Structures are given as C-alpha cells and as structure tokens.
Amino acid sequence: MKTPLPNGLDDLLVRARPPHGEPPDILRVLHAVHDLCGHIDAQLIPAIAHSQGVTEAEVAGVLSYYPSLNTQPVGRHRVQVCLGETCFANRCDRVIEAIHTKLGIDLGQTTCDGRFTLEPVSCVGNCAVSPSVRIDGELHGRVRPSDVPGLLDRYR
Amino acid sequence: MNRIRLYLSNDTSSCAAGAERLAEAWRSRSDVELVRTSSRGAFFLEPMVERDSPDGRLAWCQVAPDDLPRILAGDGSVPVSTIPFIAKQTRHTFASFGATEPLSTEAYQAHGGLAGLRAAQQVSPAAIIQEIKTSRLRGRGGAAFPVWKKWEVAATTTADRKYVVANADEGDAGTYCDRMIMEGDPFRLIEGMLICGRAIGAQAGYVYCRQEYPTATAGMHAAIRAAEAAGWLEIDGRRFSIEVVSGAGSYVCGEETALLESLEGRRGVVRARPPHPAQSGLYGRPTIVSNVLTFATIPNILARGGAWHASMGTEGSRGTAVLQLGGRVKQPGLIEIPFGLTLREVLDQFGQGMADGARLKAVQVGGPLGSLFTDAQLDIPICFDAFAKADAILGHGGIVVFDDETDMLELSRHLMAFVADESCGKCVPCRIGSLRAREILETVQAGQATEADLALLTELGDTMKAASLCGLGARAPYPVLSALEQFPVEFRSRLRS
Numbered sequence: 001m002k003t004p005l006p007n008g009l010d011d012l013l014v015r016a017r018p019p020h021g022e023p024p025d026i027l028r029v030l031h032a033v034h035d036l037c038g039h040i041d042a043q044l045i046p047a048i049a050h051s052q053g054v055t056e057a058e059v060a061g062v063l064s065y066y067p068s069l070n071t072q073p074v075g076r077h078r079v080q081v082c083l084g085e086t087c088f089a090n091r092c093d094r095v096i097e098a099i100h101t102k103l104g105i106d107l108g109q110t111t112c113d114g115r116f117t118l119e120p121v122s123c124v125g126n127c128a129v130s131p132s133v134r135i136d137g138e139l140h141g142r143v144r145p146s147d148v149p150g151l152l153d154r155y156r
Numbered sequence: 157m158n159r160i161r162l163y164l165s166n167d168t169s170s171c172a173a174g175a176e177r178l179a180e181a182w183r184s185r186s187d188v189e190l191v192r193t194s195s196r197g198a199f200f201l202e203p204m205v206e207r208d209s210p211d212g213r214l215a216w217c218q219v220a221p222d223d224l225p226r227i228l229a230g231d232g233s234v235p236v237s238t239i240p241f242i243a244k245q246t247r248h249t250f251a252s253f254g255a256t257e258p259l260s261t262e263a264y265q266a267h268g269g270l271a272g273l274r275a276a277q278q279v280s281p282a283a284i285i286q287e288i289k290t291s292r293l294r295g296r297g298g299a300a301f302p303v304w305k306k307w308e309v310a311a312t313t314t315a316d317r318k319y320v321v322a323n324a325d326e327g328d329a330g331t332y333c334d335r336m337i338m339e340g341d342p343f344r345l346i347e348g349m350l351i352c353g354r355a356i357g358a359q360a361g362y363v364y365c366r367q368e369y370p371t372a373t374a375g376m377h378a379a380i381r382a383a384e385a386a387g388w389l390e391i392d393g394r395r396f397s398i399e400v401v402s403g404a405g406s407y408v409c410g411e412e413t414a415l416l417e418s419l420e421g422r423r424g425v426v427r428a429r430p431p432h433p434a435q436s437g438l439y440g441r442p443t444i445v446s447n448v449l450t451f452a453t454i455p456n457i458l459a460r461g462g463a464w465h466a467s468m469g470t471e472g473s474r475g476t477a478v479l480q481l482g483g484r485v486k487q488p489g490l491i492e493i494p495f496g497l498t499l500r501e502v503l504d505q506f507g508q509g510m511a512d513g514a515r516l517k518a519v520q521v522g523g524p525l526g527s528l529f530t531d532a533q534l535d536i537p538i539c540f541d542a543f544a545k546a547d548a549i550l551g552h553g554g555i556v557v558f559d560d561e562t563d564m565l566e567l568s569r570h571l572m573a574f575v576a577d578e579s580c581g582k583c584v585p586c587r588i589g590s591l592r593a594r595e596i597l598e599t600v601q602a603g604q605a606t607e608a609d610l611a612l613l614t615e616l617g618d619t620m621k622a623a624s625l626c627g628l629g630a631r632a633p634y635p636v637l638s639a640l641e642q643f644p645v646e647f648r649s650r651l652r653s
Binding site: 023024025026027028029030031058061062065066067068069083084085086087088089090091121122123124125126127128129130132137139140141142 | 168169171172173197199200202326327328329330331332335367368369370372401402403404405406407418420421422423424425439480481482483484488489490520523524554556557558559561562567570571574577578580
C-alpha cells in the first residue's frame, strides 16, 4: 500500500515540477519539503524523485550530502551552538557543557520529552560577539555558561 | 511632542549583542523615533545608539534599556568620528555602514550609490573590464585571482546565456563581512553584479547564500524586490534578474565549482578544472563566480576610477583589506584599511591587545584552513604576497586570536574533524586523509600514539597538500602542521612513553 503523503506535499511536488525543457532542481524541492515538514522522511524520496524526473538515488544522494537537511524529526526547539574558531577561542565548549548539564543531551541528540534538539553549527557569522547560541532562529551572543539555564527556560 | 530620532543597528551581531532588546524596550515610547541602520562594525561597542548633532552623529556605547533617559538628555555621548577604532580606518566599501537604512533606495543613492553603475553605462563593456584591470582588484573570497581576467574570459566566450553568481557562502569561521554587506548595504552587492553583468553580457544573476544566514537571505530578497521596483534590475533596457538561492550547510559549497553544482540542485561536489567557470560554469554557460565583498568593491572602482583603487595598498595587493577580528582581543570587529599594515599593528591598533587577563598564544588568519601565527610571527604585512610567501593565506580576512588557555592539540583535532565532516568525497587525499589525520590526533589525545604516528601525520599532510582537488584538502594540513611545529611539547608530551 502507498504511504499517504503529508498534508500539502502533493501540491508542493506538483508545483515543484520543472517547467518543460528546464533542468530539475533537487535541492530546491528538498528545501521546500523541509520547510513544510520540519524534516525529510526517507519514505518521501520516491515521490520527490518522480516530481523532478530523476532517480531515487539522485535524491537520496543530495539529501544525505547536506548537513542541514534533517531526515529525523527534531525537538520543538532547535538549539544550535556555534563551533566556529572564534567561538572555540571564546570557550564554546563550556557553553555546550552547561547545556549538557541542564538538559542531559549531547550534540546531535533530542531530549526525551521532545522539547529540545541540540545541534552543532559551523559559524553563524556572529564572531565579534561570540560565543553564539541560536535557538529557533533567535541568535544570542556573548553567551556565558551561567546564562544557559535562564536562556533555555524561556523556551517551553 | 517632539520625537527624538535614535539610530540603532539592525545587524545580526548588534541584535545578538542586545540591540533588539533595546528596540523592544523603547518601541512604544512616544518620545522616541527609532531608525534601524546597518552596523559600524565596532561590535565591542554594541549595542550602540546614535543621535544626530550639528557636528555629526553622537554615540552611546554598550547601552542598556534603562540608559534611555541620559541618551534623551544628551549626557555621556562620544562623537562617532572620534572613536579610534572607527577613526583609524579607511572606509570605502564600508563607508556608509552605520549611517544608512539598509533597504532604503533613497539613502543608498544619497550616499553615492549607483554612481558606479551609471559610469559603467556610459562606456563599452570592454572599457569596464579595462577599468577593473587598471584597478588591479584581486578576488576577495580567498583565491585572490585578478578579477579582470575572469571577466575578460567570460566576455569573449560566445554563448546563448551568461551568468553572474555572487558567492555568499561565507563559510570560513571568523568571517562576517559578506553577511554585513547583505544585511547592511545589499544594494552595493546588486550594483556590483549589474556592472559585471553589463561587462560580460549576462542575463541573470544568483546570490548563493548560506543557510546559516537567515537575516542576510531575507535582506537580499527584500533588496532585490526594492531594486526591481525602482527599475534598477536592467542592463541596456533588458531585464537582469537576480535570485537568492539558499545553501544547506555545506562548507565546500563555498568553492566555486561545488557552489555551481549546488546551485543546479545537486550534491555540492567539486568539479575538475579546466574548464573554469568563466568559460563553462552554471549549466555549462560562461559564469562569473565572485565573492560578495568583491562585487561590493566594484561600484566605487567604476565611480572613482581604477587608478584611484590602484593607488591604495601594496605592490601586489591594491585597494583596501577588509579584516574581521575576533577571539580573545579587547576590541573585536570589522576593519577596513589599505593593505600593508602588519598583523601585529592590526591587533594592537584595532584589537587594543588581549582581553582582560588573557595572554596571546596563536593567531589564525583566513578561516579554518589558514595557518597559525605565534607572537614572534606577527610582523607579517597584511597582503596576498607576503602571506603566500609564508605558506599562509589571507583568505576572506578572518583573524581569530587564541589565548594561552587554548589546547593546541584539541584545536588541531577540531580543525581536522571539521575538514573530515565537510570533505565532499570526490578526491581520495582529502576524503581519506582528513579522516586518518583526525584519527591520529585522537590517538595522541588518548595517550596511545608514538613518534611514528606524528611522522605519519606530517606525511599525510604533505600528500593532502600536493594531491587534493581543491583548497579544502590542500589547505587543511597547514594549521595542524603549524601547530605541531610551533607547539611541539603539547603534542609530544602526550605520546605513549
């Protein structure tokens, strides 16, 4: 039996079909699916491949290549800690340690209650006011380990 | 009631430093008119609030929400023009930063915007390229290739379509000037792309912006819409479309051929060269791929002449260097100065030395692939040739200062792990070499390595330098091997006895 597609995905894939004579754009459609669903389930690969007129392997290849395309659901809040060299120099390891102490998770993990996912990010361009932590798109600079508990408490 | 106009930066780093908190606190005040501008780049002073005065802008630095009364009373300000970090710079590309509203087409033109494009419209495409040749501008993304040579190749190659691509995949950790341009002065990038488009005969442009820059992406989208509405997006009466395309977290997509693969929606894998993108790039058509800062430098060159640009800097590095200072210094921020000052002078004059209580251990210039400098090596002039001679790179101008608490072995592992993660996998030296090098460094950390492992690390590094397909693998060994050379005790004391 065919797995039903998430709401709105059918339309999205129809709209994402390349116009006649135009080349496919796998990354663009993956971005769109990611925006809609929050992650890209591997089960969607055949439908995405069909919409672009490419092989499933090509879609799987692009999907696995790009670090910011998640294939698993993430927590309600994405906590991204910058690991760029400026943040390294300004001791982002202590910030990660403080997050670990507060939430009990390491980089790449999600809390049991699905509230937070902790992710590494390589430079958010906030080097002059580092170390940097981005939570759901909100960027925090000059983060001290002692700021971490209060910061996380703002996200339920 | 008379509302007092206050200027507050809207830049990502200013907001992260607290500007957004001020805006939230003061938004509903009936006595304040808040104008959100670009940032001056003196980030150690952010959040910074400015007011107009007969003698130019006045600034209040490191402001908290309850500082508003003294700002409204006019107490405790400093004239912006007397802040040494700003006064000692030679701002050309970044001249209007801090003064203008990023998305105002009127403000852009009032500060000299479009003068370069108008000058370019008065002359032939060949004359534009000649002006760039006279300017001796070299690409600011890291490769430092003469810009006019690329343009000439693309201009003289016959094709049904040609493209202009702004590389906004500013992935080098420690750099943020492209982000600042896209957020703070996006029309300057658009103007540079239009001039390039006219010079080579292109019909369309793309801004490939990294996904880690959501505010810059949104700013570029808005700026393109505003430019379109103002009728700017055309060349000789024909439409020149510009589109923003998002990356997806891959560092190697900052390499121009990997970027083109990604722009076509595929895996961002490096292409073998030749052919170079200027001959055969996006969809096999002649394509100029240049860094955002390079395009942003072009308008002034056309407006003021190539000779003006060539009059600044050193023999091989003309114009201004845009440096981004960060790490354990007192005054991190953006610095635009003519090429030629030494690294030590930059750290002393602009960085004002180390942060309180910190002592300098090493300085990395040019991102995660850049060489490390010790205190004894800081008298190197900031220019492409001196850095090339020292086997170092200026890269995109990022300077990261590490203090004496830094574990150089862990930093080396961190850098090599980054390369192993980011390697596109196309060539073996980078794909396998970075992984093996990381493993060796982890073995040293675990106290299980011997001298033979360090010898293998050096040999592996030499192979990666010589045989990698692009700069990622070829440059990755430099910081690690320079750490091993400069701080041997930190590695050797951890060997198995």
